[in-house]
Amino acid sequence: MILKLIVFAIIGIFIYKLFGGQLPSLGKKAGTPKRKDAEGDTMVECSKCGTYVSVEETTLINGKYYCDECA
Numbered sequence: 001m002i003l004k005l006i007v008f009a010i011i012g013i014f015i016y017k018l019f020g021g022q023l024p025s026l027g028k029k030a031g032t033p034k035r036k037d038a039e040g041d042t043m044v045e046c047s048k049c050g051t052y053v054s055v056e057e058t059t060l061i062n063g064k065y066y067c068d069e070c071a
């Protein structure tokens with residue numbers, strides 16, 4: 001009985017991590033990978049809060065840039 005509960009707990013954690021790891025990576029797919037490029041230093045304005053942030057720290061949604069806090 002206890003062994004079953006442990007197995008179910010491990011499966012639960014595995015599924016949780018699977019979904020927890022997938023959702024953020026989907027959002028970052030549209031962005032640029034963390035790399036030091038010349039274009040990575042371009043500053044863009046967040047469409048929501050108006051803060052200027054490095055383009056590599058933004059998320060592009062429907063052609064608009066959003067900072068990490070607003071994305």
Ligand SMILES: [Zn+2]
Nearest residue numbers: 046049067070
């Ligand atoms: Zn913002």
